[in-house]
Amino acid sequence: MRPCACACTRWTCAPWARTASPRRSRAGGGAHGARQRCHGTPGTWTDCTRCARSASALRCSWCWCRASVRAASWRSWRATWARWSRASARIATLGCSRRSSRSGAPSSPIRARLTRCCARWPSGASSCCVRRASVRRRCCGRRRRRSASWSPPVAGARRGAESRAPPVYPVSPMSGNEQQQKKGGGNAPAAKTAITPTREENYAEWYQQVVRSADLAENSPVRGCMVIKPWGYALWENVQRVLDGMFKATGHKNAYFPLFIPLSFLEKEAAHVDGFAKECAVVTHHRLKAGPDGKLIPDGELDEPLIVRPTSETIIGATFAKWVQSYRDLPLLINQWANVVRWEMRTRLFLRTAEFLWQEGHTAHATEAEAVEETMKMLKVYADFAENWMAMPVFQGRKTDSERFPGAVDTFCIEAMMQDRKALQAGTSHFLGQNFAKASEIQFLDADGQQKFAWTTSWGVSTRLIGAMVMTHSDDDGLMVPPRLAPTHVVILPVTHKPETAQQVLDYCQKLAADLRAQHFAGRAIEVEVDARDMRGGDKMWQWVKKGVPVRIEVGPRDIEQGAVFMARRDRSAKDKVAVPRDEFVKGAAALLQEIQDGMFARAKAFREEHTKRIDTRAEFEAFFTPKRAGDENQPSEIHGGFALSHFCGDAVVEADVKNRLGVTVRCIPLDGADEPGTCVITGRPSARRVVWGKSY
RNA sequence: CGGGGUGUAGCUCAGCUUGGUAGAGCGCUUGCUUCGGGAGCAAGAGGCCGCAGGUUCGAAUCCUGUCACCCCGACCA
Incomplete structure (x- = not known):
């Protein structure tokens, strides 16, 4: 027995009684908003619900609260609790409602509720039923609370009331990554995949997991922006390298234009304003000063705000106006590799981020026909790149009016099908007519002595291509990189757990790597990495599977004896490994990579045709x-x-x-x-x- | 802009309804065993419980305020 925890030493009401908190007033039958005197005698202990119930059954009469009312309330609460506990036990066996509903098991009232709730976002049980039951509980809370039959008596009265209510959904044996992955204990998972959930279970979440597992990128402290990690950036560098070569081959030169664009520039083209005004980041100040509390505050307001480029038509147009005087200055064929900012409300790594990397080509021509030809030429370049390098089949086509680039006369695009059968626009090429030339006054004196407006085009692809690559080729074991763009073509995994042979194996691997690097594929030496990190073999292997390296080689003492290598291809099952004579493998490496590339394209194309x-x-x-x-x-x-x-x-x-x-x-x-x-x-x-x-x- | 949630260890989260020693799994470190394959056992490190007030002998928990983030809608490809 110990002293009551209530405000026994006081005579007045507790402050919270005066505040008429909804929870208090409802739980106590509505009587607690009123001020009441305490009628108890100090030192005597009777029922009081303000005491710590968990510690003691004693109740204090020194409180002002009406013990009888609240005791009754407590009893009904206990009954509710018991109901919840029973419900909780049943839910524990259900797992995620999505699985439940798909499994076709007979429905219980609880399951029906859950299913209905999650189905509120049809495509998006993705956002609803992710990963953990407890996450689902949150999202389902609202709907669940409305179903009166099991609402808590104090529903909604407190922050997070529903999530703290007794029916805590245990983590389902089906929904936790770990449970399913680790040592498949008693519940025998159907097929172990490196990525959970699988594409079929939850496509959107699968995508996030692939990007994360492959170490491509991660979210940054800045909302909507991503950190592109080395593996992801290496992919982008390969995209850049190949495309840049294609641009150069078609006569374009690289240049760089400012990140900031004067506000007035954007205003010049009316349709352009409509298209981009709502998602622009605006710079209004040019320095910081220490505020009164020591924190930095912006200072030095700019006369004219600057916007961070969402695209560069306007500022490049203004520059072109200076560069172009005569028909002899045309065509002007410029490309820039840059970052742009579009302040998106909702973002997904690579597919839609507030800041992204891209390439934007801008050209000016003397005649309409020439500009149209340029537009089509670059569309073909994109299609060529998508199909022959990314192994991603695309439709080339013209956009309808409603989907056209703001300010363009005609927009062309390449559209690819992702594995959830949705379309992803992978590149665009715009014929801008004379719209931007007139807005920016890009004029030239033609051979016939007439002052004319130029005809312009613009075209671009972005880091979104990486997202397209992920969603086109990856499987439930993670990323699959098309060999022609792979940062690493072959990874060699030495089997070195026996110290006596370790050095010999490593030497053998280095020699093998050197021989492979002497081979060429897709215009560069074959990229080989010897992964000699001190890790367990299984972990190491799966890391590379998830990163999507086309070919893995395992070399151990036994292979050295036989003059062979143990090879696995990313486009086949991770367990599907074959022994290949070493020299034969080295000689055939380039052909093998091309075979994988072709196979990936064929598979992607067959998928598109099928759907x-x-x-x-x-x-x-x-x-x-x-x-x-x-x-x-x-x-x-x-x-x-x-x-x-x-x-x-x-x-x-x-x-x-x-x-x-x-x-x-x-x-x-x-x-x-x-x-x-x-x-x-x-x-x-x-x-x-x-x-x-x-x-x- | 409207609606609903969440802030606890590097990550994913319990704990809060009923105030009383800061918890789990994964990850990390070390040791032993295992290992042609996503290991096992043992020990260990790691936390202003978002922030600021308030109530209380005592607050991760209750109250008030505030900040941040997430989801749905609107907007956008």
Whole structure:
């Protein structure tokens, strides 16, 4: 027995009673807002709910609270608690509701609630049911609380009331990475994958995990910006190297323009303003000073604010205006490698970040035809790069009015299909007409003595390509890098756990690496890394699997004796290893890499073909994009059909309507599509050719 | 901008409803065993519990304020 913890030494009410906290007033039957005197006698101990129940059953009568009312309340609370405990025990066996619902097990009332809740974001149980049951609990809280049958009596009265309520969802044996991965104990996982969840289970989360496991990038302290890690940046460097060569080969020169653009420049082109004004970072000050509390505050306001470039048409236009005097100065073919900032609300590594790296080409031409030709030429360069280097099949096409670049006359793009069958725009090429030339006054004196406005183009690809690569090729064991862009083609893993042979194995590996480096693939020496880190072999191997290195070689004493290497290809199962004679492997390495490259392209293309369908009726079109989940007609499935090749009348209103209802847009009007008269799949109006419809990133 | 949440060890999170010694798993360090494969055992290091006030003998826990972040919607490809 020990002293009561209540405010026994005081005569007045406790402050919290006066504040009429909703929780208190509700729990106590509404009586606690009122001031009451304490009627107890000091030193006597009777029921009081303010005491520490866990420590003692004693209740203090010295408190002002009405013991009888609160005791009754406590009893009902105990009953509720018991119900929750039972519910909790049942939930423990369910695991993630998504799995539960898919498994087709008979539904309980609890499961029904969970399922309904999570299905609130159809595509996004992704954001809902990630990783842990406890995370799910949070998101499900709102809906769960509304289902009256098991609401806590004090629901909503406190911060996080639902998450602290007794039915704590234990971590499901299915939902935790570790549980499933480690030593598959009693619950025998179906197939162990290096990445959890798998693509099928949760595509969005799978993507994040692949990027993380491959050590490509991570989130930074700055919201919406990413840190690109060495492995990810090496990929980007390869993209840069190859593309830069292609640009140079088509006559372009690199230059660099300022990060900051005067606000007035952006205002020059009306459509451009509409497109970018809402996502610009603005610089208004140029120095800092110490504030009164010692913290730094901005000082020295700029006369004219500067924006951080979301794209450089305006400032490059202003520069071109100075550079271009005569038709002899044209064409002007410039490219810049740079970073840009678009203040995005929601971001995903590589796919959409506030700051990203890219390349933007800007050209000025004397005639319209020449500028159009340039636009198409660069589109072809992008398509070539995507297909032959990234092994990513793309549709080349023209954008509809609603998807056109702000300020452009015509926008062309390459569109690729990701493994969730959504479209990703991987590169764009714009014919800008004379819009920006007029805005920036890029004029020249033509051969006929007339002062004319130039015709301009712009085109770009960004670090988004890395995201495209990830989502095109990776599997449930992590990233798979196309060999022609791989920072490392071959990784050699020496088996050195026996000290007596370790040095011999290492020497052998170094010699093997040197021989491989003498071979060439895709215009450079084969890149080899000997990973001699002091780690366990399994961990080490899986790291490289997750990084997507095309070929892994294991070399141990036994291989040395036999003059062989033990080889595994990333495009096959991680366990699928074969012994190959050493010299044969070295000689055939380049061919092997090309074979892997070709195989990846073929696989990606087959996937796209499989999920691209010619559709001619409206009913089929809508069904294609809203497949029903088996067993529940009301729940849209997560994965839709893919790309639909259908006729479209070209009406922007119709397109907007389809976007609102189905989330589907015209990805592009393919260039290589043959003219084929038909009727619009939505309106039935005549149409000249088929377009590519799809859901997009 | 509207709505809903969360801040606890490097990471993922328990603990809070009912105030009383700061917890787990993974990761990290060391040792032994194991190892042609994502190891086992043992020991160890690591925490202004977001910040500031308040209540209390005592606050990670209750109250008030504040900051940051996340999710949904809106916006955007």
